[in-house]
Amino acid sequence: MTKIHTIKDVAKKANVSIATVSRVINDLGGYGAATKEKVLNAIQELNYQPNGLARSLINKKSETIAVLFPSVSNMFSSSILKGVEDLVHQRGSSVIVCNTASKGEKTLKYLKVLQEKRIDGIIFVSEVITDEYYEFLSNMNVPIVLVSTESYRYSLPYVKVNDRHAAYSATEYLIEKGHRRIGMVSGNPSDMIAGQPRMEGFKDALKSHGIQVEEKSIVTSRGFSFEDGLQGLMRLMSSTTDLTAVFLASDEMAVGALSAAYQMGIKVPDDLSIIGYDNLPLGEMSIPPLTTVAQPLEEMGEKAASMLFKMLETGETAESRIIGHSIIERQSVKEIK
Known part of the structure; x- marks a missing residue:
């Protein structure tokens, strides 16, 4: 022994x-x-x-990887985290999870703590890299991989879906099912990561199929939560009464929209078709089960961790990856003949 x-x-x-x-x-x-x-x-x-x-x-290594999320309480974050943890634990390291709550001061506080703990690398999820963040991260001198976000200003490797293209696909799916009067409940239009690109993808699909884009058919929200979807659909239906389908910019929003539809006496999909975005487990549990455009979130987390370890081993910057999306058909969209 x-x-x-x-x-x-x-x-x-x-x-x-x-x-x-x-x-x-x-x-x-x-x-x-x-x-x-x-x-x-x-x-x-x-x-x-x-x-x-x-x-x-x-x-000279802590054998610890840090993952920074703007929110750790939703299924989006937990799915990415599962992919990260599976790979990191296989490599004999541990994961520290930080909930930044989308607040710059809190993010910087976490970065200072992580620097003191000598973490080996950082996976930065779904948040904009500000000048202040980048300056601090550069001084830490550890590899960084972005997930579900990217930086146009700074050369940082990322793993993400093409949000504009994925939103285009979701909208085009509705059009191919015969829908012409289509609305959208979006995230924050000032959000350059997922808010604006998904709105632009929605508009692109309508235009490419000869459907006029009506601004009253697009409702914006503060974020991508259940409550945003619930309130958003109510506002959308009060201003536009002849819609046959709605694209929600996240699955949590889409489930909120299903709840709003129930409260308003609107049957899904008989009266109104709904499609979401993310393919969270929540969508399979909704009534009716949610048709959605899928981001392979676990795969994205695993790929980000793999890229991080490669950077640690080689000292070279990893190549960014765009991960493919797909439409998951369930029962919330009706075909119009």
């Missing part, structure tokens, strides 16, 4: 006190370079592993 060594064994082998070993492990100072080298050599020779910090002092 392999002997499990203690801090006392390390102190004895290095010929220093237990207190000195503890100070070296916790990087507290108060010792010379020669003493530090003796302690680290003893730790390595004895394979002493008190915690991740001791290992990081030896191999």
Whole structure:
């Protein structure tokens, strides 16, 4: 049986006190370079592993990856996180999850904490990279991969679906089912990541099929939540009464729209067809089950983690990836003959 060594064994082998070993492990100072080298050599020779910090002092790696989400409470984030964790754990590392709540001050606070913890790399999800973020991230000198976002200003690798194209596909699917009077409940139009691109994809599809774009047929929201979809559909139907189909910019919004339709006595899909965006598990559980355009979120998380490890191993920047989307047909869209 392999002997499990203690801090006392390390102190004895290095010929220093237990207190000195503890100070070296916790990087507290108060010792010379020669003493530090003796302690680290003893730790390595004895394979002493008190915690991740001791290992990081030896191999200069914390074996920890950080993932920053604007929200950790939704299925979108949990699906991406599952993909990240599966790959990271396979590689023998751990994951720290940070909930930034889309607030710059909180994001910077997390970045400072992560710098102190000497994390090996960062996966940055669904948030705009500001100048302030980029400056801090550059000073951290660790690899960064973006997921479901990209930066036009800074050369950072990303993994994402083409949101404009995916929204085009969702809208075109409705058109191919015979719908001509189509509305949209969008996210925030000032959101350059998912708000504006999905709105533009919706408009592009209508125009390419010779359907006039009416601004009253597009309702914008603060975000992509259930409540945004519920309130958004109510506002849309109060201003436009002859719609036969609606594209919702997220599955959570689409489920909110299903609830609104129920409250208004609108039958889906008999009276109104609804299509969502994301392909979250929530869509399969809705009544009726939700037709949606799928982002392969777990695959995106796994791919981002794989890219991060490759950057750690090679020191080279990874190549960005656009992941394909697809239409998942269920029962919330009716074909008009």
